[in-house]
Amino acid sequence: MSRPVKEWIGKTDTTPAPTRVKARIVMAQDGICACGCGAKLGASGEAIEFDHEDALILGGENREANLRALRRPCHRVKTNQDVAQKSVEARKRAKHLGLHQPKSALPGSRNTKWKKKISGEVVPR
Template identity: 75%
Template sequence: MSRPVPEWIGKTDTTAAPARVKARIVLAQDGICGCGCGVKLGAAGEAIEFDHTQALINGGENRESNLRALRRPCHKVKTRQDLAQKSTEARKRAKDLGLYKSRNPLPGGRGSPLKKKIGGGVVPR
């Protein structure tokens, strides 16, 4: 019976997990990709990549319980989803704070570069 090992926690967000931690993660997943696709890790010479389950940019922590092993194609998809979620949340936050400026202002509105005159004419602001 092996002795319990304390969970690894990175000192900073940029601290890479050591090889012993990566090995524990792969063994805990039984060598299967952590995304749920069911493909064996390292098959056909693919590199094994390690990803945070909850991305650091979305409030995740750099610790062993938040890491999982993925195949490169699965990791690319997950990263795209994380970035999309971050940009959506940032846009909503900016809109709530009144910092968001519409890309397509209403014609003749205050955000428009053109101004409508009462007589029906249009002039630059």
């Protein structure tokens, strides 16, 4: 019977997890990638990367319960999804707060009150 180990919590969002914590995470996952692909971690010398399930940029905490081990390709996919989600949320927040600046219309585009004919003549829409 092993003794219970206190959960690691980073002092800041940038505090990296110690090696002992990373080892506990990999052992808890039985050496399998946490994304669901079923691949073995570290197979063929591939680096093991650690990712926050709830991304820090989306309000997740820097603690052991929020970390998981992934293969590099799986981690890249997850990070791209997190960044895209953060972008959507930032746009929604800015629009809600009235900070969204509408894009200026390009001359001759459908968003302007002027239309340019093939002949080069500019006329009102």
